[in-house]
Amino acid sequence: MSVARLRLGLCLHTRSFTSSAPCLFYHSTQNKWIGRWNYLRRRREDANDEDSAARENEEEAAKSAILEKSFESRQPTDLMLRCTVLDSAGVVKTISGSFKKSDLASEHKLNIPAFPNLVPTILVRKEAFLVNILHIRALIKADTVLLFDTHPPTSSSSSSSTSMPYEFRALESVLLSVLSALESEMVFTRHLVGGLLAELEDDIDRDKFKRLLHYSRRLSNFQNRAKLVQAAIDEVLEQDEDMDAMYLSDKKKGIIKEEPDHEELEVLLESFSKQVEEIVNESETTM
Structure with missing residues (x-):
C-alpha cells in the first residue's frame, strides 16, 4: 500500500507540475x-x-x-543706399555701390531728412542740390553726381554743351531722362486710347466701356504726375535765392558775384517746364 500510495502521489505531483x-x-x-x-x-x-x-x-x-x-x-546709421557715382568728367566711377546713408550725409554735408521723398522735388543745399522726379533720384554737386537706386548708365557722355557748369549738365541729363519717360508713357497711353476708340466705332459693348474707363483713370493719374513734375521745376524758378545757390562750381572756386545772375539756369529750367507743360496739355486733349 505504501508503495502504491507513493506511486500515486508521484503521479499526481507530476501531473500537477506538467499542467502548471x-x-x-x-x-x-x-x-x-x-x-x-x-x-x-x-x-x-x-x-x-x-x-x-x-x-x-x-x-x-x-x-x-x-x-x-x-x-x-x-538703427538709422546702418541704413544702406545703392547708388552710381559719376566723376567730374561724367565717367562712371562706381556702379550700384552700397553706401551707408549716414556716411553719405556726413561726406556731402546733408541732413538725413534732406534726401528726396516720393514727391517730385528739387531741394537746394549749401554744396549740392537733390533732384527727385519720377524715376530719378540724384545728388548733384559741383564735380560729382550720385544716382540713387538707378540702373547702371549705358553711356557716360554728356548731351549738353561743355560750357555749362558741371552741375547744370548733370541736371540737364536728369531732366532729359524725366522728359523722355513722360513722353514715352504719353505715346503709349495715347496709342491705347486711340485703338480702343477705333474699336468702339465698329462695335459698342460693356467690356470696351470698362476698358475706356480704366484708360481714362490711367490718363488722369499720368496727368497729375506730369503736373507735379512741372510744379517742382516752377517752384525753383520762383526762388531766386535757390537758383543762385545752385551755382556750385562758382562756390567751390570761391567766385562771388556782385549781382545775382542765374540766367543760364533759368533758361534751362524754363525750357523743360514748357516741354512738360506741352505733355500736360496733350494729356488733357486726349482725355
Whole structure:
C-alpha cells in the first residue's frame, strides 16, 4: 500500500507540475515582453525629450537671430543706399555701390531728412542740390553726381554743351531722362486710347466701356504726375535765392558775384517746364 500510495502521489505531483508549466512559461514570457516594451518606451521618451530640447534650442536661436537683425535694421546709421557715382568728367566711377546713408550725409554735408521723398522735388543745399522726379533720384554737386537706386548708365557722355557748369549738365541729363519717360508713357497711353476708340466705332459693348474707363483713370493719374513734375521745376524758378545757390562750381572756386545772375539756369529750367507743360496739355486733349 505504501508503495502504491507513493506511486500515486508521484503521479499526481507530476501531473500537477506538467499542467502548471505552460502557465508559468506564459507569465515569464509576458513579463519579458512588458519589460522590453517599457524599456523601448523609455528610450523613445528620452529621444523625444532630446528632440524637443533640440527644437527649442533651434527656435530660440532663430528668434535671437531675427531679433538681432530687426534691431540692426532699426538703427538709422546702418541704413544702406545703392547708388552710381559719376566723376567730374561724367565717367562712371562706381556702379550700384552700397553706401551707408549716414556716411553719405556726413561726406556731402546733408541732413538725413534732406534726401528726396516720393514727391517730385528739387531741394537746394549749401554744396549740392537733390533732384527727385519720377524715376530719378540724384545728388548733384559741383564735380560729382550720385544716382540713387538707378540702373547702371549705358553711356557716360554728356548731351549738353561743355560750357555749362558741371552741375547744370548733370541736371540737364536728369531732366532729359524725366522728359523722355513722360513722353514715352504719353505715346503709349495715347496709342491705347486711340485703338480702343477705333474699336468702339465698329462695335459698342460693356467690356470696351470698362476698358475706356480704366484708360481714362490711367490718363488722369499720368496727368497729375506730369503736373507735379512741372510744379517742382516752377517752384525753383520762383526762388531766386535757390537758383543762385545752385551755382556750385562758382562756390567751390570761391567766385562771388556782385549781382545775382542765374540766367543760364533759368533758361534751362524754363525750357523743360514748357516741354512738360506741352505733355500736360496733350494729356488733357486726349482725355
